[in-house]
Amino acid sequence: MTARQVAPRPARGDAGGFLESVLAVASASHARACALLLALCLVCFLPGLASLQPMDRDEPRFAQASKQMRETGDYVDIRFQGEARHKKPVGIYWAQAATVAAGEALGVPHARTTIGLYRIPSLIGAVAAGLLAYWAALAFLPRRGALLAAALFSSCLMLVAEAHLAKTDALLCACTVASFGGLARAWLGRGRAPLDTATLIAFWLGMAIGILVKGPMVPLFCGLAALVLSVRARSGGWLLALRPGLGAAFTLLIVAPWFAAIAWKSGGAFYGEAVGHDMLGKVGGGAEKHWAPPGTYLLVFFATFWPGAAFAALSVPFAWRQRGTDAVAFLLAWIVPAWALFEAVPTKLPHYVLPLMPAVAILTILALQHGFFAGQEGKPGRPPVPPLRARITVALVPLVPMALTLGLVGFAWSFDRVVPWAGLPLLLAACALAVLAFVAFGRGAVERAMLLGIVAASLLAPAVLGLTQPALAALKVSPRLAAIRDGLPCAAPMVASLGYREPSLVFLIGTDLATPGTGAETVAFLGAGGCRLAFVESRAAPDFAAALAQSGLNARPVGQVSGFNINGGRRVDLSAYAVIP
Structure with a gap:
């Protein structure tokens, strides 16, 4: 491939030209590039980290299990209330328990129910994923291109979302990118000098931590790519550069102790549940109502990888034409086999393909660096103009923030009768920059269009998560119920919830939250003595009212909460009743 990048000269007073100058300055050294990436990540990931409510259902399940580790001192078994949670290995729970312990040591009030502390490992994982994407990209691109690819990935909506959720996926992504960075250097450098120690450590440490975080996923991603590339090369000898014997021993040394301990403690039940129920259940059917048809990931990609998705879509013909080159072959081996596997599996969640997105970003910038977006020739002295179909595709760049802005305003007005004024200026600024990105692309300034899209994303993230979501009271059902408690x-009332069983309520109220199944059981709970509180969902209200009238118990209403249940996708109305001695 012969690189030829078309870049218009920056004009004075031109925002796009200023961004190109910033990119040039940051690309002068690895330290500057990493500093700019770190700043971008923090701007996108920090706003809303503490104020966003626990997001049902997976996030509070992870956080509650980590909290119970702190409560019981048992750091081997994983439990949600009295139920064994044998779905994922222990890595994320240890990380969350450690940050909560640090918060308690530093005197953070109510540290065990402060969801922001549980999100710190995800924040670290997302930042690490962005920086490691830069390191991985350096195997394919010069410093400027690697920085642009990493910025495109770091600002994508999916990574921003996962940075704000106390789950496994941001850490898993970082581990995957670390291992692929090492695998790429083994593939592209085969037959040359041995891999340096840092590359070997990155590969095997990513593998080991990835196994502790999400079981076989990192080995699966890397194994699929290695298999495809070995078939292409008609030999797997290039993998010997990774020192597999020593690396496997290193990995076992890290992961084996906990896997042995949980096998002994659970009597082997962990493996039966994690493999037989959780993993195979997702392969065999749509687990937990997350079924979707093949092609779903491709469809939602235009939102999850925004602002880079439209540019990535336009790079597909480049990838096809250059599939015979070592660099593009590796990136396709990183993306295509795992993507096809996830499309075939009935259970689908958008974050499953997040570890493949760094490769998409690198491939997109590789196409840019080789002039693929240039299209038809423009006027003399001006950059070539992309064809009409390409400009129509890039219209998706402003469409996403515009749709999100309208959706947030409409939701806030429908449920809370408010306009999110605090977030509107940044939301509108993000829309304006996205429009400028579209205009720049239409004029042939493709790199400038990408930079404008990245800056638009860096405004959209704090606008939505830092300024708009705190005003959306309808989304904060469980925190508002906890506030009634x-x-x-009276101190430390016993609490029950009838008809509303979201994990976020368990996390905020406490491990001992009771969940009766009928109105009579709820009334019996309230009448069991001491200070007691019960939340009753509107669908269970008639049953509860009948049981309460029959019992003669003096349970008085102490509050009402109406809102939107994200997990169920519907409006919920709850009433609170208390018995206070």
């Missing part, structure tokens, strides 16, 4: 004139 905290407002009672």
